[in-house]
Amino acid sequence: MPLRDELDRRFREFLDAESLIADPESQRPFECDGLPLHRELPLLVALPDTIDQVRRILQICDELRVPVVPRGAGTGLCAGATPLRDGVLLGLAKFTRILEIDPLARIARVQPGVTNLAISEAAAEYGLYYAPDPSSQIACTIGGNVAENSGGVHCLKYGLTTHNVLGVELLTVSGESMSIGGAALDCPGLDLMALLTGSEGLLGVVMEVTVKLLPVPETVRVLVAGFPTVDQAGDCVSRIIAAGIIPAGLEMMDRLAIRAAEDYVHAGYPVDAEAMLLCEVDGTADEVDATAERVEQLMRAMGADSIAVSRDEAHRLLLWQGRKSAFPAVGRLAPDYYCMDGTIPRHRVSEVLREIARLADEAGLQVANVFHAGDGNLHPLILYDSSHPDQVAAAEHLGAQILELSVAVGGCITGEHGVGLEKLAQMPAQFSAAELRQFERIKEAFDPGLALNPGKGIPLLKHCQEYRSLERGPSDG
């Protein structure tokens, strides 16, 4: 019996017809994630809604040696959730229950398909929220956030996913349950939470997540400043930090991104500025007054020629909305856009943006820049038209150059979006062969048969002939 039919038959024993998608047309919505440059259709799409079903899917796939690709909401930007042609796509979006909110201990226990925003919404009645806030937070799932170690605009002060998750319930590749971390602040034994967070679905399927909740700050205010040059805005970021201020958020946008966002949400952004900073301060009312005043003075001293301060909550949200919808806003400027994610030492930002502009000119493409400036995490958005094959190639080439540039200035190829299929080729720019081999050994420790999301995240070197000659040592392998 062909493999697809065999899987289909066995899955049907516990999944209803609606939870099992075999025909290519109905599989279309699952052919890619948020990076449509990579598309594929799997053998089957399975959409279970109980842990036991997931366990049985994993067991059957293990037995039949079929690879499994976990998927949350499919908003990932590195082709991490792209199906494998010879594999099963395991959708976890039906696991949407919030299992517990403990307002005293300030933690929530949730299923993997709960959206990022839903956690904060559920915690709001206790005056609490979940801090990491990717711009995709309405749609993306906490399972995906854990898998990517996602960030957001408030990570400068409140940390990334890895700083805000305490535990997960995991199903291993063979369907075995494992509790990692929990309600305590640290893991027993080795810190498996550190390994799992950001592991891109390669080490296990996350079936439950315990997250930290923080008290909602009493007062929050955002300042938006326009600068005549990118250099001045960049220097202003350093000056704010050097003054001992850690803002709740510190974001930068360049001219093209400012204009696109302004056209999209009409937030009153400074459309004539070359660069714009959004700086959010939070705390008690007195503290916010004092800090906002200091930030405003620094912005003026660094040459800001317009400064807007949020008047009230609605205005604050509007000022943020432009930034949070920057990707779709820029997306309106061209048929397609390609989002990069390098992180660089902050003091090199002007130099890096200039070099990106030069490379873009060379490639004949436009690039808009959105930047988690406080964290040094750049999002150059390359505009292109996918109906022109040479533009696709040019965009991919320019993307690769930008990643390599990030490494060359002392940074890394991805700050929050992950490697997936997309950045595999750039991994050797950041890591030595020995380091890559070490990633592979970690993968094998969890998944000896390389069946969970194989071919994403880390290059599988052991299987390349060239690499075997580099292997040495008596007990390696």
Place this chain on the structure above:
Amino acid sequence: MADLSRAIAERVKAARADRTPLFLTAGGSKRNCIGRRCDAGDFDLSAHRGVVDYQPDELVLTARSSTPLADIDAVLEDRGQHLSFEPPRFSPAATIGGTVACNLSGPARPWGGSVRDMVLGTRLVDGRGETLRFGGQVMKNVAGYDVSRFVAGSLGVLGVITEVSLKVLPRPEASETRVLELEAPAAIETMNRFAAQPGPLDAAAWLDGRLYLRASGDTHAVLSLVRAWGGESLPGAGAFWQALRDHALPFFDGDAPLWRLSVRSSAPIEGYPEPLLIDWCGAQRWLRSEHDREALQALTRAGGGHLSLFRGGDRDGEVKPVLSPPEQELHRRLKRAFDPDGILNPGRMYGWM
């Protein structure tokens, strides 16, 4: 201020070739606690020290692993910054490498993060003598597995940490401490309730009928928060928190075994034996004396956490939290992935590992 990373790699290679295990040591301040006794010859790393790079505006400091915490403090203090996780010093010789290897953080940990949280990058020499670098000097890096944070708390069983890059933060402008007379159950409830409200609370501990609360940050915010708490101001508060951090309070004196319970911060305290010290807003609880391990295990299980024998007691037996069979198997595999011949700190974390 020497860079001995080459020599360290050579030494590990040689040890692997002739199968002589190494016990990694630098300041020696944690030799007799945290892990099990390790049957291997000392490999003294203490000369591999020095701050390699410090960029206050980037909030990053990079140091060789045997750099004393005191040296790092001095460098940071000059620029008005600090290590937000308040690393404990069990002796003045305590080093940053040892702090990372033990994932040791002080009273501010629930708010300021752990040392593991602040790790941005690590260089290590694995059990093959291979020099590896993970993470880096930037704030965000999700390429590959997060090995730089994974080695925090690994007690040297995965590799010799030779260099770490850490996120550093501005020192708070002001700090105030208040003491409330409360019994333990009420203290647990109160500290967690305060922590669920906004404000610059950054330490909460309980000992001998007294709840100690500290606020640090913006002066206005600190003053308005401590006013809301009530209680008495604590003279010499800095010395109290430092003594708590360094295990220098009388509670830690003597040879009775010291147990660490890492639990849900609000877990009930009823049934806990005395003497008891509560830190980390209830999430880290310390007990002294010859308790029955099983009984304490039941308490930690009920609290959703784990138990370790931190200092004293039988250090040839298991001291770290009990793991399930599948977790044990995974730990063994990960150990082999980094140190195939078991050269580095054999048995330091678990006898079976």
